[in-house]
Amino acid sequence: VFTSPTVGLGGDCVRLFGPDGDALIERCVFDLAAVPLDEQDEAIDLICGARATIRECVFLGCKKAILAGNGDWPDRDKQRGRVHIERCAFIGCGRRCPEVQDGVHASMSECWVHDWGAGSCFDVRTFGAWAHSGATLDVTGTLFSRARPLTLWHWAVDHANHLGEAVNDG
Secondary structure, eight states: OBSSOOTTSTTOSEEEEGGGOEEEEESOEEEOTTSOGGGOOEEEEEESSOEEEEESOEEESOSEEEEEOOSSOHHHHHHHOEEEEESOEEESOOBOTTEEOTTOEEEEESOEEESTTOGGGOSSOOOSOEEOTTOEEEEESOEEEOSSOOOHHHHHHHHHHHHHHHHHTO
8 A cells, every 4th residue: 555655756656667667556545645645756666667467456636646667768668668557447547547658558447446636636638548659549338537636726737737738748
């Protein structure tokens, strides 16, 4: 059970670095709902071609749940980066449930992504899941649901920042 980021990881709970080998993260709870947003980054950060299976985990109130590929090692991420997420729940997270980039190949099955971006986990933009910059995300048997809409202010900030991201991405 993670209730705060791991000391020394810059706001991440778990960081996997590609050369470390394949990893299995199973039956973990990442409950960052009580952690101020400025003290957290990703619950799980997969970088430099990291490969992982994330199974039966719960993410609660995480500003950013899972990032696969972080832009620092795009060639390594494209060559080796892989992640499979199965039977996980993402509840009240801001974004990255997951975000996959730089050629990483990801799959997601039998998961539930609920109320992303709503409430206190919103920081600058929000999305349930996103694959970009040559990445792939195959999603099967997964439910994306909302019980609470974004506030009008969060909706406006979200759209403005997504537009800014699109301009930055060219």
